[in-house]
Amino acid sequence: xxxxxxxxxxxxxxxxxxxxxxxxxxxxxxxxxxxxxxxxxxxxxxxxxxxxxxxxxxxxxxxxxxxxxxxxxxxxxxxxxxxxxxxxxxxxxxxxxxxxxxxxxxxxxxxxxxxxxxxxxxxxxxxxxxxxxxxxxxxxxxxxxxxxxxxxxxxxxxxxxxxxxxxxxxxxxxxxxxxxxxxxxxxxxxxxxxxxxxxxxxxxxxxxxxxxxxxxxxxxxxxxxxxxxxxxxxxxxxxxxxxxxxxxxxxxxxxxxxxxxxxxxxxxxxxxxxxxxxxxx
Amino acid sequence: xxxxxxxxxxxxxxxxxxxxxxxxxxxxxxxxxxxxxxxxxxxxxxxxxxxxxxxxxxxxxxxxxxxxxxxxxxxxxxxxxxxxxxxxxxxxxxxxxxxxxxxxxxxxxxxxxxxxxxxxxxxxxxxxxxxxxxxxxxxxxxxxxxxxxxxxxxxxxxxxxxxxxxxxxxxxxxxxxxxxxxxxxxxxxxxxxxxxxxxxxxxxxxxxxxxxxxxxxxxxxxxxxxxxxxxxxxxxxxxxxxxxxxxxxxxxxxxxxxxxxxxxxxxxxxxxxxxxxxxxxxxxxxxxxxxxx
Numbered sequence: 001x002x003x004x005x006x007x008x009x010x011x012x013x014x015x016x017x018x019x020x021x022x023x024x025x026x027x028x029x030x031x032x033x034x035x036x037x038x039x040x041x042x043x044x045x046x047x048x049x050x051x052x053x054x055x056x057x058x059x060x061x062x063x064x065x066x067x068x069x070x071x072x073x074x075x076x077x078x079x080x081x082x083x084x085x086x087x088x089x090x091x092x093x094x095x096x097x098x099x100x101x102x103x104x105x106x107x108x109x110x111x112x113x114x115x116x117x118x119x120x121x122x123x124x125x126x127x128x129x130x131x132x133x134x135x136x137x138x139x140x141x142x143x144x145x146x147x148x149x150x151x152x153x154x155x156x157x158x159x160x161x162x163x164x165x166x167x168x169x170x171x172x173x174x175x176x177x178x179x180x181x182x183x184x185x186x187x188x189x190x191x192x193x194x195x196x197x198x199x200x201x202x203x204x205x206x207x208x209x210x211x212x213x214x215x216x217x218x219x220x221x222x223x224x225x226x227x228x229x230x231x232x233x234x235x236x237x238x239x240x241x242x243x244x245x246x247x248x249x250x251x252x253x254x255x256x257x258x259x260x261x262x263x264x265x266x267x268x269x270x271x272x273x274x275x276x277x278x279x280x281x
Numbered sequence: 282x283x284x285x286x287x288x289x290x291x292x293x294x295x296x297x298x299x300x301x302x303x304x305x306x307x308x309x310x311x312x313x314x315x316x317x318x319x320x321x322x323x324x325x326x327x328x329x330x331x332x333x334x335x336x337x338x339x340x341x342x343x344x345x346x347x348x349x350x351x352x353x354x355x356x357x358x359x360x361x362x363x364x365x366x367x368x369x370x371x372x373x374x375x376x377x378x379x380x381x382x383x384x385x386x387x388x389x390x391x392x393x394x395x396x397x398x399x400x401x402x403x404x405x406x407x408x409x410x411x412x413x414x415x416x417x418x419x420x421x422x423x424x425x426x427x428x429x430x431x432x433x434x435x436x437x438x439x440x441x442x443x444x445x446x447x448x449x450x451x452x453x454x455x456x457x458x459x460x461x462x463x464x465x466x467x468x469x470x471x472x473x474x475x476x477x478x479x480x481x482x483x484x485x486x487x488x489x490x491x492x493x494x495x496x497x498x499x500x501x502x503x504x505x506x507x508x509x510x511x512x513x514x515x516x517x518x519x520x521x522x523x524x525x526x527x528x529x530x531x532x533x534x535x536x537x538x539x540x541x542x543x544x545x546x547x548x549x550x551x552x553x554x555x556x557x558x559x560x561x562x563x564x565x566x567x568x569x570x571x572x573x574x
Contacts, residue, residue, distance in 0.1 A: 015379045022373045023390045026450060029405040030394075032416060036408065047419035094300040101297035106287050113298055120309045122561045126508045126530045127553040130537040130546050131312035131319065139307075151308040154301060167284070174286040184288040213398035215512040220538065231398045235516055238404070247408065254404050261396035266389060273455060276395075 030258075036251040037061070044247045056248065064252040069237035070225035073253050079222075080212055080229040081260070083148045087211035088204055090153035096196070099162035100188055104174070121156040125217055133220050143224040152217065158203055161278055165199050166192065202275030205268050209261045230257040313554065319547035331544075338548035347524055348532070348549075355528040358442060359506035366446035367498055370453030375483070377454075378461040388458070395451040399444075400512030406444035407517045430518065434525030437518045441526050444517060445510045453498050460494035461487070500564045507556070529553060 036044060039054035064073045101107075102114055125132060132151055141147030169192070177187045193200075212231070219232040228236070234253050237246075265272050320338050322331040342348045377387050394402075409417045410430060418428040430436040464487060472482045488495075511530050514520060520527035520535060527535070533553065537546030 011379075015376050016383075018376045019373065019380065019387050022369070022376070023387065026391060026394055026447070029402075029409060029447065032409055033405050045414050047414050047416065049414070049416050051416075094304065097297040098301040101294040103284055104288055105290060105294035105297075107294045110294070113302060116310075117301060117305060120305055122554065122557045123309050123313055124508045124557065126511055127533070127550055127557060128309070128312040128316055129534060130543060130550065131315035132308060133538075134315065135308065135312050150304065154304040154309060159301065171284060171286040174284075178286070184290055184293060187288075209396050213396075213400075215398060215400040215515070216534070219515075231400050231512075234404055235400060238407070238516065247414070250404070251408065254401055257401050258397050261398075262393050265393050265396040269389060269392070272392075276452070276455060277459065 033251045033254050037248055037255050039248060041246055041248055060248040060252040061256070063246075064249045064256065068249075068253065069233060071228050071233060073230060073233070073256055075226060076228050076230035076233040077256060077260075079145075079148075079227060080231065080257075082145055083214065083218065083229055084208050084211035084260075086145060086149035087152050087214075088207040090149060091155040091158050091207050092200060092203060094153060095155050095158035096162055096193075096200075099159050099166055100192065102159075103163055103166040104184065104187075117154075117159050118156050120154050125152065129216065129220070136221060142221050143227045145227075147221050148214075148218055148227075148229075152211070152214065155207075158207070161199065161203060162196065165196055169195060198271075198274070199278070201268075202271045202278060204275075205264055205272045206275040208264055212261045313550075316547045316550040316554070319543055320551045323544040334544070338544045339552075342545060342548055342552070347527075350524065351527050351529055351532045354438075354524075354526065355507065358438065358445075358510075358526070358528050359503050361438075361442040362445045362449065362506040362510070363499060363502040365442065366449040366502060367453050367495070369446070370450045371457050373450070374454050374457035374461055375487075377458055388455075391454050392451045394448055395455075397448055398512060399448060399510055400516050402444045402448040403441075403513040403516030406440060406447070406513075410440055430522075432522055434522055437522060437526050441510070441513050441517050444513045445506060448513075449502060449505055453502070456494055456498055457491070460491050464490050497564075500560065504557075504560055504564075507560075529556075 032049075035050060035053050037060050038057040039050060040056055043050055043054060066072050066074070068074075068076065098113075098117060102110060136142065136147050136151060139147075141150070173191060174187065177191055182190065214229070215232050215235075218227075218229045219235070222228050222232070225233075225236075230253065234250065234257060237250050237253065321333060321335055323334050323338065324331045373391060377384055377391070380387060397405075407415075409415050410428060412418050412429040412431060415428075421428045428436060430440045468486060468490075469482055472486055477485070507528070508530055510528070511534065514526055514528060514531045515534075518526040520531045529549065530553070533546055533549045536542045536549065540546075
């Protein structure tokens with residue numbers, strides 16, 4: 001478009017310069033964190049810190065992974081992975097099932113159930129934090145994967161998304177399936193699921209990031225360090241009071257905590273954008 | 282919208298809905314009900330009995346200077362986060378929309394901070410602005426400006442706003458870029474032929490056509506600033522110094538878990554429920570309107 005509207009030349013260069021400046025601003029914090037994860041504590045405590053990577057990459061990352069803070073980071077990463085996958089898969093399954101029920105069946109209280117699910121949009125965990133904690137504690141789910149995952153898997157957004165998708169699937173397909181003698185379960189598995197493949201994948205990307213990045217919930221319910229996730233575990237490594245902190249190890253942990261969701265976004269960019277745009281409709 | 286063709290089955294739909302409804306009841310409606318119930322009581326100092334106080338907790342809250350200030354803090358914080366994240370993103374999206382070569386590379390480099398957790402964003406910015414060793418604090422010192430967000434409330438606010446906005450830029454950028462690319466090029470070209478400058482075209486054609494996207498992002502950013510920035514506040518300032526960065530969501534947490542003031546925390550939860558309700562309705566009305574267009 002700019003080729004037609006604008007003369008090429010100075011304008012184009014200014015545009016690129018502006019974008020490069022923007023990217024520099026956005027990437028600077030990550031670059032600083034990366035550099036800090038490759039140098040020694042001595043390099044960091046006497047400002048200014050170096051702006052180019054040092055030679056202690058492996059030392060710092062190995063120390064983070066094997067020693068870490070209250071728990072070794074490999075264990076926190078594993079907990080984060082279990083939690084993120086549990087939330088993602090759980091949300092997708094229960095949302096697929098409930099959207100299927102709401103779209104393809106007529107039954108009493110259908111709209112009531114629909115609105116009950118919709119209302120959960122208004123109840124983020126941050127808002128109902130104390131009573132939710134009490135419920136989970138009374139069920140004996142503190143310091144467990146079930147406690148980390150289950151309270152976060154109800155999803156109005158995903159249910160809506162699948163409902164929208166199912167509404168666009170032509171009725172002729174359902175009729176044909178019925179003529180062929182397929183019952184509701186066959187139809188769901190053989191026709192609906194394969195047709196929802198791309199949407200499920202797009203939603204998977206968004207929900208994985210959501211699950212991985214949970215902070216407040218794991219902070220409350222995992223008092224046992226061996227259950228800590230990496231996003232909240234890093235908080236435990238930060239300085240409180242006068243103690244000396246191993247900043248290179250903390251920054252290595254931060255880099256490790258960012259890596260999986262960032263790789264997912266960059267590696268599955270198309271699906272990510274699709275999921276993001278659709279889940280906000 | 283209804284399907285013409287549906288399946289007949291007496292119990293299957295309930296079975297399909299059961300997992301979602303069970304989770305919703307146990308972890309959403311039950312705790313929300315508890316919050317409303319608890320908001321009408323205060324526990325005695327030993328936590329053995331509770332005393333019914335009706336709306337007493339709410340009266341106490343609104344009479345409390347810190348709670349009223351927390352409202353103001355939340356408003357200032359949300360406006361600053363929303364305005365800075367949206368304007369920077371819009372600027373970048375306008376630039377990226379003009380680029381022909383290399384636009385996908387730019388997009389890749391601009392969208393990934395979306396994947397960074399708010400708490401991690403907090404750690405990164407805390408490190409850069411550490412008053413004694415942080416690289417930016419050091420740069421500011423060279424310019425003769427003393428940075429210590431652990432003492433200066435204004436600086437603390439600036440830091441949590443910067444970290445929160447930084448993380449949200451990619452999201453806004455993606456939606457603004459999609460909005461810009463949906464504007465028919467012929468309209469803009471016609472204006473250009475009529476001799477309208479870039480800025481004039483932006484002001485009179487592009488920005489008005491972008492308003493649905495802008496409004497949508499406004500609501501999303503406010504919700505983000507209200508509820509998703511807990512990790513940023515908790516890692517960087519813990520609400521301090523002197524409560525200068527205690528936003529409402531942080532106060533629910535600190536009064537409930539740190540201060541163990543359950544009645545007050547429950548009352549605050551109820552107030553927040555109302556706020557989310559209003560925001561959701563606004564968002565939903567907007568979505569309905571967009572469907573009609």
